[in-house]
Every structure is written in structure tokens, then in C-alpha cells.
Amino acid sequence: MSPYxxxxxxxxLFVGAVSINAVKDGISKLLSAEITPVTFLSIQYMFLVIxxxxxxxxxxxxxxxxxxxxWLQLLRGGSACLGIGFYYWSVHFIHIxxxxxxxxxxxxxxxxxxxxxxxxxxxxxxxxxxVLVGFIGVIIIVQPSFTGQTPGYLIALGSGFFISFFYLLNxxxxxxxxLICSVFHTALCASFFLLxxxxxxxxxxxxxxxxLLASFAIFSAIGQIGMIAAFRLAAANIISPFIYAxxxxxxxxxxxxxxxxxxxxxxxxxxxxVGAGIYIALREIKLEQNYYIINI
Numbered sequence: 001m002s003p004y005x006x007x008x009x010x011x012x013l014f015v016g017a018v019s020i021n022a023v024k025d026g027i028s029k030l031l032s033a034e035i036t037p038v039t040f041l042s043i044q045y046m047f048l049v050i051x052x053x054x055x056x057x058x059x060x061x062x063x064x065x066x067x068x069x070x071w072l073q074l075l076r077g078g079s080a081c082l083g084i085g086f087y088y089w090s091v092h093f094i095h096i097x098x099x100x101x102x103x104x105x106x107x108x109x110x111x112x113x114x115x116x117x118x119x120x121x122x123x124x125x126x127x128x129x130x131v132l133v134g135f136i137g138v139i140i141i142v143q144p145s146f147t148g149q150t151p152g153y154l155i156a157l158g159s160g161f162f163i164s165f166f167y168l169l170n171x172x173x174x175x176x177x178x179l180i181c182s183v184f185h186t187a188l189c190a191s192f193f194l195l196x197x198x199x200x201x202x203x204x205x206x207x208x209x210x211x212l213l214a215s216f217a218i219f220s221a222i223g224q225i226g227m228i229a230a231f232r233l234a235a236a237n238i239i240s241p242f243i244y245a246x247x248x249x250x251x252x253x254x255x256x257x258x259x260x261x262x263x264x265x266x267x268x269x270x271x272x273x274v275g276a277g278i279y280i281a282l283r284e285i286k287l288e289q290n291y292y293i294i295n296i
Contacts, residue, residue: 167236
């Protein structure tokens with residue numbers, strides 16, 4: 001597969017993954033008054049461990065269950081848990097809209113750090129501007145008030161940093177093992193972090209909740225597989241700005257599940273994000289094509 005086709009597919013998979021994550025988040029919101037974030041995260045990752053352990057053992061052997069570079073794998077799993085956990089924690093102090101704006105600084109962090117930590121080609125000035133324009137689109141959609149408590153903003157910023165490191169580690173570890181094993185290793189290491197917390201923050205599960213929880217687990221699995229597959233194909237600083245697509249998907253989920261009708265500003269913000277995303281994608285594909293032609 002040529003480099004620009006890999007990049008295109010990576011962007012497509014990442015947009016699909018974050019859109020599916022928006023559906024998963026909508027399902028979790030339906031049960032958020034009854035089930036703790038730790039329980040949701042445990043279901044998300046432990047379901048993957050159970051689901052993938054048997055096919056990996058049968059196809060690759062039991063040795064494939066042991067993650068290569070275990071400390072980095074643990075750091076990746078921990079970053080995923082802390083990124084999501086800090087986001088849930090932050091909304092106890094600040095509005096959800098404020099938390100979203102602070103958390104989605106992650107593409108800016110990844111864009112800055114990926115050349116230093118991963119040796120990736122830095123983004124040019126025009127693509128950095130497109131990332132910033134996309135960020136402005138997010139602000140227009142969520143319309144933050146910034147009237148919450150200061151600790152909440154610091155916690156949300158911590159969430160953005162942990163999510164950034166999760167993306168960077170996904171890219172760094174992307175070629176260490178086959179895709180299905182990589183997904184399993186992430187889930188396994190995340191489960192290690194969550195297991196002690198379950199003793200303190202687990203919530204009881206009732207039979208009436210099982211259909212929604214099953215849907216949550218399935219969407220989580222698909223989203224996780226799609227995201228890790230995306231980082232195997234494209235550079236972290238290229239695909240991470242497309243996390244803004246999750247805001248658009250969340251708007252659609254909010255309308256479908258909760259009857260939240262988007263206003264004019266929301267539509268304006270969506271147009272800005274879509275325009276910025278299309279520009280980044282087309283610009284990157286063009287650069288990859290030029291690089292491929294020069295080097296064949």
C-alpha cells in the first residue's frame with residue numbers, strides 16, 4: 001500500500017473510531033446516574049481482554065498474550081484510563097462544555113511532541129493553522145462559559161495530556177505486534193490499573209441495564225480496534241486533529257438520544273471543523289503523493 005493510501009485509510013479509521021466513541025459515550029450518559037466511570041472503564045477494557053484472549057491463544061499461541069515492552073504497554077494502558085478518568089473527574093467541578101474545550105487541546109500537544117518523541121515530520125504552518133481553526137470550531141459548538149472551579153480546569157488539562165500520551169504511545173507501539181494483539185495488550189494493561197479501583201468505586205449492575213451495557217461494550221471494542229489500527233497506518237500528528245470529528249458525532253448522538261437540537265452556532269462550528277479536517281486530509285495526502293513520487 002502506498003504511503004498516501006495508508007494515510008487516507010488511517011484518517012478514515014480514526015474518524016470512524018472517534019465517531020463510534022461518541023455513540024459509546026451517549027450510551028454511558030444514559031446510565032451515568034447509576035454506574036460509576038470506573039465500572040464503565042472496567043467493562044470497556046475487560047470485555048476486550050475476554051473477547052480477544054481465546055482467538056489470540058489459538059492463532060498466535062499463549063506467548064502472544066504477554067505484551068512486548070511491558071513498561072511502555074502499561075504506560076499506554078494507564079494513560080488511556082487516566083485520560084478518560086480525569087475527564088469524568090473534571091466535570092464534577094466545571095461544565096461539560098468547558099471540560100471538552102480543555103481536553104481537546106490534545107491534538108495541539110501531539111502536533112508539538114510527535115516530531116520530538118516519535119521522529120515524525122513536523123506539520124507545516126498551514127496545517128497547524130488548520131488544526132487551530134478546527135479548535136475554534138469546537139469552541140463555537142460547545143460555547144464554554146469558563147465559570148467553573150479552577151481545579152476542574154487543571155484536571156481537564158491533565159486529561160488532555162494523558163490522552164495525548166495515549167495517542168503518542170499508540171503510534172510508538174503500533175508495529176510491535178499484530179493488530180489484535182496490540183488491542184489486547186492495551187486492554188490488559190488498562191485492566192491492571194482498574195482492578196484495584198473496582199474495590200472502592202464499583203457499582204452494582206442490574207439485569208435491566210445489561211442490553212445497554214452490552215451495546216456499550218461492543219461499541220467500545222469497535223472504537224478501540226479502529227483507533228489502534230489508525231495509528232498503525234498514519235502519523236500521530238496527522239490523525240490526532242481529527243478527534244474534533246467526535247464533537248460532530250456527539251452532536252448527532254445528542255439529537256438522536258436526548259432530543260438536543262443543534263442551534264445555528266453549532267452548525268457553523270461543524271462547518272468549520274469539517275472544512276479544517278478536509279484541508280488537513282487533502283494537504284497531507286498531496287504531500288505524501290509528492291514524497292512517494294520523488295522516492296520511487
